[in-house]
Amino acid sequence: MSPVAGEALASPLGAFLPAQRWFAGRGRRVASVRVGPPVPLDPGPPALVHVLADVVYADGAVERYQVPVGVGAAPPAGLAADRVIGRVADDLVAWDALADQRLTRVLLERMVAGADLAGLHFTVESHAAALLVGVDLGAARPLGAEQSNTSVVIDGRLILKVFRLLVAGVNPELELTEALAKHGFDAVAQPVGWVEHAGERPADPPTLAILQPFYAGSAEGWALAVERSTAWHDGDDGAGFGAEAYGLGQVTGRLHAALATALPTARPGPAEAAALAERRRDELAETVQLAPELAELLPAVRALLGSATPGDGPLQRIHGDYHLGQVLGILDGGPAVARWLILDFEGEPARSLAQRRRPDSPLRDVAGMLRSFDYAAFQPLVAGGELVSDTAGERAAAWAHQAREAFLAGWQAAGGSGATNSLRTFELDKALYEVRYEARYRPSWLPVPLGGIRRLLAASPTPR
DSSP: OSSOOHHHHHHHHHGGGGGGTTTTTTSOOEEEEEOOOEEEOOOOOOOEEEEEEEEEEETSSSEEEEEEEEEEEEEEEEEEGGGGGEEEEEEEEEEEEEGGGHHHHHHHHHHHHOEEEEEEEEEEGGGGGGGGGTTOOOEEOOOOOOOOEEEEEEEEEEEEEEEEEEEEOOOOHHHHHHHHHHHTTOOOOOOOOEEESSSSOTTTTTTTEEEEEEEETTOOOOHHHHHHHHHHTOOOOTTOOHHHHHHHHHHHHHHHHHHHHHOOOBOOOOOHHHHHHHHHHHHHHHHHOGGGGGGHHHHHHHHHHHHHHHHHSOOHHHHHHHHHHHEEESSSSSSSSEEEEEEOOTOOTTTTTHHTTSBHHHHHHHHHHHHHHHHHEEEEEGGTTSOOHHHHHHHHHHHHHHHHHHHHHHHHTTOOOHHHHHHHHHHHHHHHHHHHHHHHHOOTTTTHHHHHHHHHTTOSSSSO
């Protein structure tokens, strides 16, 4: 029996959830929070229970969140105040269990044991069991940088990613990494285990969490690229990103080839082209409203988008949110990248699961990475909303151009292909998305995507 009823958690979670970084409903008015019966995972003390909370918004929409909850007389010493959910009885307090090393260990032990508790299915891949040998399951530390999930590093060797916002169906992170690993693609973190919830949808259970290897000592692609571009701006002409971008292009081409083999493909038809054109028209109107300075470029933007197609060749599963922050450089005992590892296959968080699992053009991934090179090139120059100087802007564009050309060469060498004009429309599509994002959340960064759009329209590596 759970030490706390769902009704007792509803009010504290109503205050706790909107304050979390991973809460997707920021800015929306919450009408109520409904909590189902908590599933006991360990009697404690402190106890560990698994909680599903339905957030009901004023417009009637509902989102479901999962919260592993610790319950006891007091939270563990040193627990941050924002991890405390609140008092749930005169003598009981609840807190986020993923911030508690002891309770995280219990969760992992249930996975290792292959537990099946009230619809919660814990699974460990038989071929991956060796990765658990000698791992200290109690040595856990949460990562703090994520926006939509919570990840915990275990003993510097494994990482548990817990999906907070739940939707029915397998999460692409599990679906794609498992499919790729089974087809011999070695540039992903192969699943070690996972958790599903089959309580209400036994035929289509949502993925609750995934356990994967953790690559200590590797370098995030974004951090590595910005380090190089910063040195480039400081006058080091040898601080380009060409060799790294070529290798990244190769692994991207291999990724798309493996996905096309491992999962079904589809041929785009008139309906897909019409839907794409309509979506882009609507988004363009929204973009100009948010960034009126784009209005002077509208004729050229419309002309390029008007030539858009869903892609060259068959549509297939893709990464869906591909940029430098989604790749790790495995270092070879020094600053050189020995190989690249691709992470985070969930796709764009703002898109529905059905949209993220829909076949798409590989050019969308390619365009995402090309735009990421642009951001890495200009990042050192963004200061107070202004690019430092025209000369510095030209130098940044040259760095990005070198990286993009090397990436495309590597991608094509690994079998990637696509018409130049089609790729440019996907790049423009991505840059317009960036304009909308920056206008809403980081106005000082607007010059980066706006400059990228101007260079795309001019088909030139240097700013106009």
